[in-house]
Amino acid sequence: MPWELPRDLDTPALVVDLGRLEANLASMASHAATAGVALQPHAKTHKSVEIARRQRAHGAHGLTVATVGEAEVFATAGFDDLFVAYPLLPTGPKATRLRAVGDLARVRVGVAAPEAAPLLARALDATTRAQVLVELDAGHHRTGVSPEEAVAVARACADAGLEVVGVFTHPGHVYGGPGAAAGAAADEARVLAEGAQRLAHAGFEPRVLSGGSTPTARLAAPPATDRWAHEQRPGSYVFNDRIQCALGAAVPDQVATVVAATVVARGPGGRFVIDAGSKALGAERVDYLVGFGEVVDGGGAGGPGSVVTRLSEHHGTVETIREPPAPGTVVAVVPNHVCPVVDHFDEYLVADGGEIVDRWPVDARGRLA
Ligand code: PLP
Numbered sequence: 001m002p003w004e005l006p007r008d009l010d011t012p013a014l015v016v017d018l019g020r021l022e023a024n025l026a027s028m029a030s031h032a033a034t035a036g037v038a039l040q041p042h043a044k045t046h047k048s049v050e051i052a053r054r055q056r057a058h059g060a061h062g063l064t065v066a067t068v069g070e071a072e073v074f075a076t077a078g079f080d081d082l083f084v085a086y087p088l089l090p091t092g093p094k095a096t097r098l099r100a101v102g103d104l105a106r107v108r109v110g111v112a113a114p115e116a117a118p119l120l121a122r123a124l125d126a127t128t129r130a131q132v133l134v135e136l137d138a139g140h141h142r143t144g145v146s147p148e149e150a151v152a153v154a155r156a157c158a159d160a161g162l163e164v165v166g167v168f169t170h171p172g173h174v175y176g177g178p179g180a181a182a183g184a185a186a187d188e189a190r191v192l193a194e195g196a197q198r199l200a201h202a203g204f205e206p207r208v209l210s211g212g213s214t215p216t217a218r219l220a221a222p223p224a225t226d227r228w229a230h231e232q233r234p235g236s237y238v239f240n241d242r243i244q245c246a247l248g249a250a251v252p253d254q255v256a257t258v259v260a261a262t263v264v265a266r267g268p269g270g271r272f273v274i275d276a277g278s279k280a281l282g283a284e285r286v287d288y289l290v291g292f293g294e295v296v297d298g299g300g301a302g303g304p305g306s307v308v309t310r311l312s313e314h315h316g317t318v319e320t321i322r323e324p325p326a327p328g329t330v331v332a333v334v335p336n337h338v339c340p341v342v343d344h345f346d347e348y349l350v351a352d353g354g355e356i357v358d359r360w361p362v363d364a365r366g367r368l369a
Contacts, residue, residue, distance in 0.1 A: 001253055003297035003332045004354045011262045011330060012276040014345040014362075018352040020256035021051070021238060028237050029058035031218050035230075040064050040083055042212065042235030045339045047364035048348065049077040051238060062106075064212070064233040068097050069367025075104040077363070083210070085168060085233060087112035087135055087143050088120065094369065095123035102130065110135045110168060112143045114156035121160035132157050133168040133210060136195045138187040140172035147194035151202045158204070166208030166228065167195040174215045177288045178247055185219035196228055214240075215249040241338040246289055257348075258296065258332040259341060261316065263325050271317060272301070272324040276333060278311040280344055284337045292316070297332035299325025308333060 005015065032039040041055050042064040052063055052074060062081025065071045068090070071082050082105050090098045101107050102124050109120055112135040124130035134153045137144035145153055154164045169191055174184035192209040199206045211220050212233030220232065239257035240250035261276035274295075281293050295306035295318055305321035316333070318324075325331065335341045343365055350358035 002302060003255075003258055004351075005258075005260055005297055005330055005332050006349070006351050006354055006356045009260045009330055009349065011260050012280040013260045014257065014342065014348050015260050015332070015351050016239070016257045016348045016360075018350055018357065020254060022054070024238055024240065024254055024256055025054055025058045028217065028234060029055075029060070032232060033059060037220075038229055038231040040081075040210065040231050040233050041238070042066070042085070042233045043070060043074060043364065045235035045342065046238050047073075047342055047362050047367070048360050049074065049363045050360040052077070052079060055238075061231075064235070067367055067369060068094055068101065069369050070364045071101045071105075071107060072097060073364040073367060075101045075107075080105045082106070083108045083110075083133070083233070085110050085170070085210070085212075087116060089113075089116045090119055090123040095119065098123045099125075106131075108133055108165065111153060111157055111162075112145055114153055117153075117156040117160040117162060120157070121162050125161070130161075131163045131165045133166045133208060134164065134195065134199070136167050136169040136191045138169040138171045138173070138191045139184065140170060142170075142172055144169055147191055147198050150195045151198055154199055154202065154204050164199065164204050164206070166206040166210060167192055167199065168208075168210035168233075170233075171211065171213050171216050174213050174247070175243065175286070177286075181215045181219055181247060181249070184213070185216040188216055188220055200227075214244055215247045236338060239338045242289060242294055242334050242336045243286060246286075252296065255296070255334050257338055257342075258334055259293070260330055260349075261333055263299070263327050263329045263331060264315075265327060266324045267317075270320050270322075270324060272320065274308075274316045274318060274331060274333070275314060276316045277314045279313050280341070281308065281311065281316060281333060281335050282337060282340045282344070283311055284340065286336065289336060293333045293335045295320070295331045296334050299329035299331065301325045301329075301331055
């Protein structure tokens, strides 16, 4: 089914298709229920209280966030089970803010270095619910320690008075290119099991093994044990994007969010220019995709072969193998990576059957700190 944009849009605009969104939420929830995995979806993708409520209605246990600012937004909106899956080292105002979140919600925090332990304990000491998960590196080589090093991090946490409830990882190396998903999912399962076993041998009682990325969420096979709960934290699955399609984690019909843009000029040689530049579409590139996004609907230019190949702040240049659409035509663009794109907009225009039926604020927009 091609993307069908509502008419009379003020562009650039962030448009979410309600039917596709609901289908994505239902499909991941049903997978998690069947696999016996708790869903703690990552809210950094949508940053929206309304979408988080829908995830909860579909059975999500709690929410994952990346920053204290995001935690503040969702705790204030009544979400009482939050995992800050980020290795925080809170001092000063951030420590005060984290403590306030801990007063509103059960908050678990990631820890990847012994140095973080006293800072987290100090920040969370006013609550009786200060729980941490040790971050493991499954092969992404961003943050996280090896299963062997996890014991030292856990000991530092226990010494500081924190409760170590488990381990977590993000197998981000899955985004290296098509074909990486099965290996990354296996890496995730292996380090989580190994990390939990090492903590258990050292006298800890890990209860939660938390993994997560959209391309691996349906592949991660929890090792057969009833000693600990498995949790998945996919984020991008709510909308999907060009990268998820390239990796085989989604098909084009599952792309639920696009940037609507107006053609402002037509150039020679199959080129046209839209009013969505890097400030709307982001500028993220990967070496297995050409350009910054793809036009999927609008004036005959939709479909493979219409790619955003150049960006300035407010202009996107599209190269197409089709007849370039006339200036004034509104087109739908699927960005490479949807999460940072959302952060460029104040609101979602919610479309159903080609009509705008609602507007939802991007509640946690700009909550980077
Ligand atoms: N958990 C962590 C720690 C992450 O960094 C991310 C994504 O960056 C996710 C979960 C969700 O991954 P995805 O966007 O692939 O769904």
